[in-house]
Amino acid sequence: MENTDPKRKEIEEAERLLDQTPIPELTESLDRKFYDFLDAAITTRDQFPQRSRTALYWYAVAAGIALFVMGWLGGSVLSTRNKSSVEITGLSGEVRDLRESLALTMIQQPLPGKRIQAINMLADMKNPDDKIYATLLSTLNHDPNDNVRLVALEALAKHVENDQVMAGMVEAIGQQQTSPVVLLRLTELMALLGEKRALPVLKTILEKPDLNYNIKTQIYETVQGLS
């Protein structure tokens, strides 16, 4: 009965085979191999999830920054739409006032170069007011230096459409007897503008005996042209 069961026979066979298989000796190299495999396995397992975790972290930071920047930009765009125009006009008005008061202070400096700079600052201002015109006219009539007077005249000549300026320039002709360069240019401007109001004063000057020949010619021609 014992020997007839084929399954049992098979098992016995297998046991016999297993018994016969030599057991390999536990050598050092085998040991090392095993631990090498283990280490390799551990490192591969560790590396993979770590890499993905840091990448995720940085994606989150970048997204945060992007959101922040977008919020800022959006906010600033919205706020400039509302306030900026008012604020900038207010500021530029203040800057203009500052420049004007600086120029009005500089125009009293002893150095003529500084006074010329001040006149150029006043001349560059948009929509000049009466105060600026009055300052330029006063410089044209009273500055001790002829060159400074001349620069003031050129600055005023940009605003001849203003009555105050034009009347002031005509009036200034009589004040320039000691400034031949200014008198010559002023006469030239009167001729170019066809300003008849200048006639009486030019005629008076023409009668002066010690007048420079070129100025005399210029005034004579201007008087001829205007009358």
Added chain:
Amino acid sequence: MKPFRALVNHRLVVVRVLILFESVLFANFQLSGQTQKVLIPLDQPDLSGKLTFDNPKGSISVTGYDGNIIVVTATARFNQKDSKTQNDWKLTYDQQETNVILYCNAQGNTIDVDIKIPRHFTLQLRSRDNGDVIVIRINGAIEVDNAQGSIMLDNISGSAILNSVYGNITARFKEVNPDDPIMATTIEGDIELSLPEATHANLKLNTSRGNIISVFPLLEAGQESSPLFDWKSSKINGGGPEYILRTYNGDIQIKRYL
């Protein structure tokens, strides 16, 4: 060490007092000659100062040097037979620290005045008649008014505002102040301006009867729109402060400083 220093200081004071005494002596007592000399010691020679001089008749020559005393030598140009008026002229000065004003009471004489001055000085000079004004080797802002004669500036570092009527104007700049304008106007004379290679400036040039010549390329910076303004505008090295040159009956030349 200390007593030695005191001694030196003491000596300096003695020298200064001597110089002062000498200047007073020359200014007030030495009137018999044709030449008068005034020595003006500067209390703070390191600082730059300002000299103002208005000569009623005669030339002015100012030369910068490395010293700390202003040396003024004035000479009557003509020998007058009437010795009374000839000897009446007088040179005096006012001094507040480094601010010096020179006076020449000429009594109708033509007095040529030569001035040696520390180099860093602002000058305000005027000759009313009968002489040229020459300024050499000065570092500062120079203002000259000489209606009747010519104006000559050479070896200048700084800026200048120059005005004549009958004279030529020559101004040679070794260095220019990067912020300050330069201006020269006359009616009968030529204007010559020499500038260092690296000058930045906006030029405005006008002559009614003469020519304009420039070694710096004069790029048309666009004519002013109004017919009232007849000057030629141009920029040197991209532009900078305004340099205005204007004559009626003369030429304008712009050169390189050599």
